[in-house]
Amino acid sequence: MKDYYSILQISRSANTIEIKAAYRNLSKKYHPDVNPAQNATFLFIEIKEAYEVLIDDSRRFHYNQLLDFAKQQQKKEINIVPTIAVFYCDNSEFTIGDVVTFTWEVFDADVVELRPFGKVEKAGSKKIRITEVSTNLLVELFCFNLVSKNYVFSQIVLKKREIPTQTFYETVSFDSNSEIDESNSSTPNQNKKINIFNFKINRPDGLEIFIWLFACVNLVIYFSYPYFFIKETELQAIRAFSNSDYGWTDYFIEFDDFKLEVPQYMAENLQAMNHRIVIFGTSTANNELAYYRIQTDEASLKENVSYYNNVGNFAVIYIFILMVQFYLTFIREKKSNDNFGFVLGFFFVFSLAMSYVLYSNLF
Structure with a gap:
């Protein structure tokens, strides 16, 4: 919304005389016949529009109400904080192979992530089959507002339920026609308990x-083999830069055809260098990236990259x-x-x- 007081360069409490004087001075200054600037006509139209609204008491009163409402809405948008209305799981414990369901609903959030499972809608539910978890499972609902840059999160911890160890038994078989010497066996029909892992190791030749x-x-x-036989390649980097779109800062090194996410110290050191050469180490077995490094005046900065060897x-x-x-x-x-x-x-x-x-x- 346009601020007519700023256009006429007057305060909000200005009287009619001050409004007329400001209009007279500004209209002379920005009149198209006097001022050859390209935006003179546009400014002259805005000055005339502001004068017509503020010189009329009725129109000025309604304009002041609209201006107050717009400023209040702007303050609300700046201070807005995402709200998590619902976030729960149908189970508090799990075992490998279980299916658990997470349900959530949030308000005033532009980015919603169900970590570590990725981005989701503002409201919904998601079923997760747990296959490989060695400890307790931490699930976080992260909400971010792009206008106010405010964020909130909530966490749920699912405890891993240990399966009790089963006891194995070996059944003792006997001939029904034979007699049992009760003096040598206090419990003749009781099963014999053994440990199935108590086996004997052979001695091979x-x-x-x-x-x-x-x-x-x-x-x-x-x-x-792929970890020890490495081929190094030098590439010229264009620049090092940072990105803070989601409330946190990521650092990148840009090349001609791609960009590489790097730690902060790597990006800052490269930005301070003149030659900006990045050395990539790739495996000669499968051409997978093993590490990348830069050579400064004092030391060589190296960052290893873990990869899966197929x-x-x-x-x-x-x-x-x-x-x-x-x-x-x-x-x-x-x-x-x-x-x-x-x-x-x-x-x-x-x-x-x-x-x-x-x-x-x-x-």
């Missing part, structure tokens, strides 16, 4: 250990075979008539074949 270690070393080399179906099959081999070598009770030499030979040939398949994907 040297050849078995060699085949097992050969397979394990192959797998370790395959997993660790080992493929062959590595998964290899791990399964290793588990079977471990069971047959160290746990399974060996008998004299077992053809165990044939089994060892099979595992050795299989390890050689899998080694060829795994390494062919790397080199």
